[in-house]
Structure formats: C-alpha cells, structure tokens
Amino acid sequence: MDALPFLAAVAKSKRQPVYVLAGDEDFLKRRCRDAIIHAALGDADAAFAVGTYAGDKLDFSTVRNELDTLPFLSPCRVVVVDAADTFVTAHRPALERYAAAPSAAGVLVLDVKAFPENTKLAKALPDAAKVHCKAPPAYKLGAWVQEWARAGHGKKLSPDAAALLIDLAGNTMGQLDQELEKLAVAAGAKSTIEAADVHRLVGRSQGADVFRILDAIGEGKPAAALTILERLFAEGVAPMGVLAPMMAQLRKLAAVGRLTADGQALGPAMDAAKVPAWPQARESFQRQVRWLGRRRLDALSGWLVEIDRDLKGGSPLPEKVQVERLVVRLARPRT
Known part of the structure; x- marks a missing residue:
C-alpha cells in the first residue's frame, strides 16, 4: 500500500502485528511511524510503550523479548527497528516464523530501503502491513503540497504558490514541509499563502x-x-x-x-x-x-x-x- 492512502486509513484499520515501511522518503516514513504508534497506543504515554533500535547490530532475541513484554499502562508495545535492511537479511527465517505466530502484546515496525515482494516474508504479510514510502510522481506533487499545507499547517496554498514552491525547494517532501512551516508562520493570521509569499521567503534549491x-x-x-x-x-x-x-x-x-x-x-x-x-x-x-x-x-x-x-x-x-x-x-x- 502506498503511504498516502495508508495514512488516510490507518486510524480506522485493523492493527497489524508487523509493519514494513519501505522506500527512501524519510518524511513519509516519519509520518507513517507516528500514525502507527498513535493508532496502536491511543492516548497512552509512548515513553513507556515504544522501543527504538538501530538495525545494523541488533539480535532478533532482543526484539522478540521486547515484543513479548507485557505493556505498562498501554494497549501494546511498539518496537521500531531503524535502518532494518541488515536486520531483515540476517534474521529472515526468524522474522518469517514471527509473522506466522506474532506476539499478541507487540507491534513490530521495520524501516527498510527495499522490501522485495518475492520473498517469503513479504508474502506472509498483508498489503495493509507493507507501506511504500516514496514521494508522489511529479504530476501529483502539487496537489499533495496543497493538501499538506491545509492538513499539516492550517493554510490554503494557491496552485501558483504550490508550483513555485516545488520549483524553488525541489521535490523532497521533508524540505517542502519545512518551507511550508516557515511560510505558515510568516503568514500569521492570513489564511492563504500566495506565490508572492513563496517568492519572497523560500530559498533556491x-x-x-x-x-x-x-x-x-x-x-x-x-x-x-x-x-x-x-x-x-x-x-x-x-x-x-x-x-x-x-x-x-x-x-x-x-x-x-x-x-x-x-x-x-x-x-x-x-x-x-x-x-x-x-x-x-x-x-x-x-x-x-x-x-x-x-x-x-x-x-x-x-x-x-x-x-x-x-x-x-x-x-x-x-x-x-x-x-x-x-x-x-x-x-x-x-x-
């Protein structure tokens, strides 16, 4: 499933025991990770229920023990493995067995660059658990910028301003988000960000x-x-x-x-x-x-x-x- 429809549906979707965030768009990965944690924990304090590990030198036993630990004041535990490509490669059989019989107390989130669909692990996971975090194609990026300006920053972004913002800031979603934050703050009480605002405030890429x-x-x-x-x-x-x-x-x-x-x-x-x-x-x-x-x-x-x-x-x-x-x-x- 692509990241944007996943984000729109995750709050109302069935919780998965394993999620894979695959791709190279870090902004989407951060948003998907936050959405998974919020959907899993609700209002519970993430400090007591979320563990984050680097995947390059991580044993599967550490992850499994964390996932099996009963949650404290929360519905479940969430274990996030960053840069998990090496971890997945090293522990693929164990992950395949875990996907077949996961812990009822935990949610595992694997952040990887690539996740080929022809592997046993990928076939064992439903589409709702495999999230493709890649930027929208160029022809859809303008619509996304306008929608995120509204949803993420509370401002209307005119079509001309969206096109100019992409020209100046590039097509990296995280960079666009940072520029939108700056524009929203500068706009103050003004509800709409126009092309003139972008031209005045956004640096050239x-x-x-x-x-x-x-x-x-x-x-x-x-x-x-x-x-x-x-x-x-x-x-x-x-x-x-x-x-x-x-x-x-x-x-x-x-x-x-x-x-x-x-x-x-x-x-x-x-x-x-x-x-x-x-x-x-x-x-x-x-x-x-x-x-x-x-x-x-x-x-x-x-x-x-x-x-x-x-x-x-x-x-x-x-x-x-x-x-x-x-x-x-x-x-x-x-x-």
Whole structure:
C-alpha cells in the first residue's frame, strides 16, 4: 500500500502485528511511524510503550523479548527497528516464523530501503502491513503540497504558490514541509499563502539553480548560463543532477513548440504543456520560447533523445562536456 492512502486509513484499520515501511522518503516514513504508534497506543504515554533500535547490530532475541513484554499502562508495545535492511537479511527465517505466530502484546515496525515482494516474508504479510514510502510522481506533487499545507499547517496554498514552491525547494517532501512551516508562520493570521509569499521567503534549491540557467538563456545571456553551469559542477553537482530538472523544462518547451507549429496560440499551448500559471513562470517561459526560435524548438525533442542516449554510453565524451554542449546549443544567439 502506498503511504498516502495508508495514512488516510490507518486510524480506522485493523492493527497489524508487523509493519514494513519501505522506500527512501524519510518524511513519509516519519509520518507513517507516528500514525502507527498513535493508532496502536491511543492516548497512552509512548515513553513507556515504544522501543527504538538501530538495525545494523541488533539480535532478533532482543526484539522478540521486547515484543513479548507485557505493556505498562498501554494497549501494546511498539518496537521500531531503524535502518532494518541488515536486520531483515540476517534474521529472515526468524522474522518469517514471527509473522506466522506474532506476539499478541507487540507491534513490530521495520524501516527498510527495499522490501522485495518475492520473498517469503513479504508474502506472509498483508498489503495493509507493507507501506511504500516514496514521494508522489511529479504530476501529483502539487496537489499533495496543497493538501499538506491545509492538513499539516492550517493554510490554503494557491496552485501558483504550490508550483513555485516545488520549483524553488525541489521535490523532497521533508524540505517542502519545512518551507511550508516557515511560510505558515510568516503568514500569521492570513489564511492563504500566495506565490508572492513563496517568492519572497523560500530559498533556491539546486533544481532552481538549473532553472536559472534557462532563465539566463531566455534573457539572451549565454555567458551567465554557462557560468551558473560551471559553478554547479564546481560544487560537485553531477551532470545528471543538472540535466534531470533541465530536461523536464525542455520537454515542455518542445511540447509548446509542436503545439504552436500546429497553429495553437501560445497561452493555450502553455496550459496544455502544464507550464505553471504564476506570472513569473509564464514570462520566463515566453522569453525562452522567443530566444530559441522555431528551428531550435523543432529540434529539441531530437536533442533530448540524443543526450539521453549519449549519457547512457552512446558517446565517448565526458558527461560534463555533453551537458555543456547542450547548454551552448540552447544559449548561443540565433544565426
């Protein structure tokens, strides 16, 4: 089960003796862990009923004894094993036996990076006990940010503000939550957070620096675009770390190029390509369209296929050189 529907249902669901939180989104794992503990213990004091262990040097007997210990002033005991991949690998047969005959007094929570479904342990657990903690796909992240602003911080976040927040802060849910907390405090009694608030208060992420490269291109400043690129490389950012957010924007530019070539007006074409609607984003995008011109817009899809192939071993050139070459193609003035 994915984390977000799990969180919506856990309070009313049957308690499981074993939960597995699998994935790499720590924000979701923390929320799922807190929700499991609250559902298991109710109003009981967690200090007397929750034990947390590091999984790298943990014996199964320690966990089993804790799970079998009768709870004190609480409905059950909860045992959390952090970074449990090593623990699961080392004690898989014991965990399989435990899943078949669990303690009535305990709830075991395993925090792992990976939990393959083809193992006996995974097959022994119901779907409701296996929680996939991964960030929503990009096209759903804006809706999640708006919902979490309301549920977690008591503020309405406008769609434009949500899109700008993701552009600036990146797509890590924990980072987005931190920025929402800052925005909510700054908003005070104001019920809605607008794009102007985000623009004023949220710092720029690595992904936003990549967008600054495209902004510089759209403003006809190729030297500035290359300077930002070289600074990112000097700071240790990998070529793919630069290219991934850049490609997302370039795909939108290619889509708008195709739609306008077919006779669609620029505004509706940007809507269809899901270009954020807040004014700064639209103005920047329009400048990029004008700078690139028809010939480069038509060539963009081919360039993206080419660099994707080359970075996967199709070219002998170093990865940095390949990304630099793409930026030069985009940034140089039209002939």
